[in-house]
Amino acid sequence: xxxVLVIGLGNxxxxxxxxxxxxxxxxxxxxxxxxSMELISGGTDLxxxxxxxxxxxxxxIIDAIQVDAEPGNVIALDAADLSLDTRQDHAHHxxxxxxxxxxxxxxxxQFRLVGISIGSAGMDASLSPVLAAxxxxxxxxxxxxxxxxSPESDAGTT
Amino acid sequence: xxxxxIEHLARVEGHGGITVELEGNTVGNVxxxxxxxxxxLEPLVRGKRYDExxxxxxxxxxxxxxxxxxxxxxxxxxxxxxxxxxxxxxxxDLLYLGENIESHSLHLFLLALPDYLxxxxxxxxxxxxxDAVLLGLRLKKLGNRxxxxxxxxxxxxxxxxxxxxxxxxxxxxxIELRDALSEGIKDSNAVIDLMAALPDTDFCHCNTAxxxxxxxxxGSYYGGEEVIAATNGDRAIVRAADYRTLAHEQSxxxxxxxxxxFRGKPFMVGSLAxxxxxxxxxxxxxxxxxxxxxxxxxxxxxxxxNKAQALELIDxxxxxxxxxxxxxxxxxxxxxxxxxxxxxxTGTAITEAPRGLLIHSYTYDAEGRTTSADVxxxxxxxxxxxxxHFRQAVEQCAERDDTALRRRLEMIARAYDPCISCSVHLVxxx
Numbered sequence: 001x002x003x004v005l006v007i008g009l010g011n012x013x014x015x016x017x018x019x020x021x022x023x024x025x026x027x028x029x030x031x032x033x034x035x036s037m038e039l040i041s042g043g044t045d046l047x048x049x050x051x052x053x054x055x056x057x058x059x060x061i062i063d064a065i066q067v068d069a070e071p072g073n074v075i076a077l078d079a080a081d082l083s084l085d086t087r088q089d090h091a092h093h094x095x096x097x098x099x100x101x102x103x104x105x106x107x108x109x110q111f112r113l114v115g116i117s118i119g120s121a122g123m124d125a126s127l128s129p130v131l132a133a134x135x136x137x138x139x140x141x142x143x144x145x146x147x148x149x150s151p152e153s154d155a156g157t158t
Numbered sequence: 159x160x161x162x163x164i165e166h167l168a169r170v171e172g173h174g175g176i177t178v179e180l181e182g183n184t185v186g187n188v189x190x191x192x193x194x195x196x197x198x199l200e201p202l203v204r205g206k207r208y209d210e211x212x213x214x215x216x217x218x219x220x221x222x223x224x225x226x227x228x229x230x231x232x233x234x235x236x237x238x239x240x241x242x243x244x245x246x247x248x249x250x251d252l253l254y255l256g257e258n259i260e261s262h263s264l265h266l267f268l269l270a271l272p273d274y275l276x277x278x279x280x281x282x283x284x285x286x287x288x289d290a291v292l293l294g295l296r297l298k299k300l301g302n303r304x305x306x307x308x309x310x311x312x313x314x315x316x317x318x319x320x321x322x323x324x325x326x327x328x329x330x331x332x333i334e335l336r337d338a339l340s341e342g343i344k345d346s347n348a349v350i351d352l353m354a355a356l357p358d359t360d361f362c363h364c365n366t367a368x369x370x371x372x373x374x375x376x377g378s379y380y381g382g383e384e385v386i387a388a389t390n391g392d393r394a395i396v397r398a399a400d401y402r403t404l405a406h407e408q409s410x411x412x413x414x415x416x417x418x419x420f421r422g423k424p425f426m427v428g429s430l431a432x433x434x435x436x437x438x439x440x441x442x443x444x445x446x447x448x449x450x451x452x453x454x455x456x457x458x459x460x461x462x463x464n465k466a467q468a469l470e471l472i473d474x475x476x477x478x479x480x481x482x483x484x485x486x487x488x489x490x491x492x493x494x495x496x497x498x499x500x501x502x503x504t505g506t507a508i509t510e511a512p513r514g515l516l517i518h519s520y521t522y523d524a525e526g527r528t529t530s531a532d533v534x535x536x537x538x539x540x541x542x543x544x545x546x547h548f549r550q551a552v553e554q555c556a557e558r559d560d561t562a563l564r565r566r567l568e569m570i571a572r573a574y575d576p577c578i579s580c581s582v583h584l585v586x587x588x
Contacts, residue, residue: 013202013217045220047264050299051306094268094280101281102268102291125202125214 002055003036005109006146009063009096011044016071016131017121019138020062026139032148046099056109062142063096065115072117072134074141079111114145159186162552162563176567178552188549190541190571200531208234208500208526209320215518215533219577221264224257224305225511226518226533227318228380233518234320236398237505238498238526245491246322247381248481253308253318254379254509255478259342260301261512262429262471265575266353267294270464273569274356293348297471300342304478307331322495332486339479346472353468354450359461361566362550365390366458366543367423368431369404371510373439379510386435387420394420398506401517405534417542418534424542427514428575429466430457444469460547463573500526511536513575537576544574 008024011017024041027033040049046061053059065075077084079100094102100111116138118131126132160180179186199218203211211234216227228250235242242250267290268280277283284291307327310317317324327335367389371382385396385404396404405418417424425431433439434456440448448454453465506519514536521530551566 011217011220013214043217043220043223047295047298048220048302050295051303094264098280102284102295105284105288105292106295123199123202 001057003038004058004060004146005038005040005049005052005056006060006062007040007042007046007049009042009044009046009061011121013123013125014121015124015126016118016128017064019064019116019118019127019131022127022135023062023116023138023142026135027142030139030143032143033146034148037146045094046096047094047103050103050106053103053107053109056107058112059107059109060112060114060146061096061100062114062116064118064121065113067115067117069117071119071128071130072138074138074145075115075117076145077113077115079113081113084113112145114142116142162560162567176548176571178548178563178567180552180558183558185549185552188545188552190544190548199533203520203528203531206528208238208498208522208528211520211528211531212318212320213316218533221261222257222511222513222516222577224253224309225509225516227309228254229507229509229511229516229518230520231318231320232380232507232509233505233520234522235505236507237503237520237522238320238501239503240321240496240498242322243491243493245326245485245493247378248485249308249323249326250318250380251378252478252481252485253305255474255481256301256304256308258301258379258512259471259474259478260298260305261575262467262474263294263297263301265512266349266464266467266471267291267297270569270572270575271352271356273565273572274359289348290352293345293352297342297345297349297475300338300475303338304335307335319495320498322493324495326490326492329486329490332482332490336479336482336486339475339482343472343475343479346475349468349472350447350450353465354452359569360459361461361570362547362554363458364546364550366456366460366547367420367425368434368456369396369420369425369427369515369539370431370435371508371515373432373436373510383508385508385515387425388435389421389423389425392421398508398517401506401508401519401534404515405517405539417545418539419542424546425539426460426463426543426574427536427539428463429470429512430460430463431514432510433466433469439473440469444473447472460543460570461573463575467575498526500524511577513537513540513577515539535577537574537578540574540576544571544576 008020010020012021021041024039028039084097162178175191177189203214212227212230215230216223218226271290272279272283277286369385369387372384372386373382383398387394404420437455447469451465453462502524504521508515508517516536517534519532520528523529547570548567551570552563555566
């Protein structure tokens with residue numbers, strides 16, 4: 001089996017919507033991440049990575065999540081979690097949750113979602129000051145979810 | 159007064175909405191509300207260096223990233239007077255075909271097909287017709303692979319640069335693409351079989367104007383400088399530098415999108431427009447496929463855009479294979495992009511993105527930094543035509559209940575395959 005594949009999703013021109021990509025890019029320079037893990041900073045179309053998922057046991061998706069929580073909270077969910085909204089409201093790419101359901105037809109990989117709560121998203125090539133300030137804590141928490149324990153940087157997130 | 163409102167279309171994202179006002183059987187205001195228009199994206203690239211512009215604008219949309227990237231490069235090259243080699247032109251054509259294959263297979267089989275088969279979503283379709291979903295996923299993956307090999311990354315191509323490519327594909331990679339395309343072409347019959355078996359969607363008929371690049375020279379989505387606009391037998395040629403003639407934008411109340419008209423008439427861009435303006439593309443097996451799909455041009459039914467996409471999809475597979483075979487036959491040269499000499503100038507480019515004409519126009523200062531930038535998307539160009547077809551569909555519908563009207567409006571909107579620039583993508587919990 002190939003190593004775990006970690007894919008950050010989002011539109012980096014739409015402010016905090018791009019936080020999944022921003023986290024993936026920062027993880028690429030992160031010494032605490034095992035070398036065996038493969039990272040993709042992936043834009044908004046998860047189906048693009050169907051080829052890279054072949055032969056994997058685990059795929060972890062990092063994406064912005066709209067949930068009743070302060071911006072910057074990290075929420076790990078099984079992709080099969082029934083509380084996730086499966087409705088489709090994108091122009092011409094499937095939502096991450098819809099894409100996962102379809103990809104399960106072609107790959108035996110287990111999908112896990114690491115959501116980062118955001119307040120709002122508007123046209124901006126940068127993250128909001130709130131999310132940028134919380135990035136060290138977010139990275140610590142995401143690393144924890146990936147099995148790379150880092151208790152000192154978990155503080156401040158749930 | 160009754161209002162039929164679709165706040166945001168399923169499978170057409172967030173801030174696109176349709177509102178139709180009805181007074182008895184008379185249709186009042188009709189609005190398609192999209193946040194598109196001239197200079198919307200300018201703040202993202204104003205003051206940026208010429209080599210930063212395409213990588214930023216390619217991120218507007220994951221599905222149209224090649225179109226935005228290559229149109230951006232072409233506009234910059236036009237501004238600085240950079241000529242590209244024949245090999246670069248072929249590789250860009252191939253890259254563009256990869257995106258079209260990906261986009262059409264995603265749209266037809268995962269976004270439009272659920273409507274035809276009364277499935278609520280692609281997930282429901284996967285249960286009812288796994289063969290259709292797997293066909294879509296297979297062809298999309300092939301389109302993505304072409305982009306990965308030529309563009310250098312699965313999305314947001316980083317290998318395409320002003321004047322050419324950072325690196326050219328290796329012969330072994332082209333052989334891999336040739337084999338994958340030879341296999342993919344075997345799905346062509348399945349594409350047409352599936353589309354030909356769909357129920358009829360005769361929602362509206364009206365005289366429709368079209369605009370597309372003139373592809374008399376070979377049918378490239380990327381090459382060409384002249385747009386042909388045709389309305390009811392009246393044809394006009396518009397050069398890229400005169401794009402404002404085509405995108406003659408008017409503000410419309412209650413819509414963020416300014417409406418583009420040509421000689422006062424809304425026009426349609428996209429697959430159906432490309433085939434209507436360039437009917438010479440439909441010969442041989444494409445003509446047979448068009449016959450099986452019941453596609454007769456010029457069409458007056460916007461739903462025929464789905465049939466046109468199916469024809470393009472099988473044509474694109476063949477064209478991509480022909481380019482790869484030619485590159486292998488002639489041998490790939492290890493070309494390097496030329497040195498770029500910025501200058502104060504304006505450059506404009508028009509290409510055929512999967513969903514229609516895409517225009518990028520920039521003005522640079524002497525150091526090669528943008529002083530203005532204009533991006534006009536196919537969806538912005540289509541907005542007026544979409545509203546015209548929404549109106550016709552409601553007027554020509556004998557039923558007046560919300561469900562029937564909403565179904566018509568949603569299916570017509572999806573047939574246009576709209577792309578709302580800079581969409582958000584976040585996951586939602588119920």
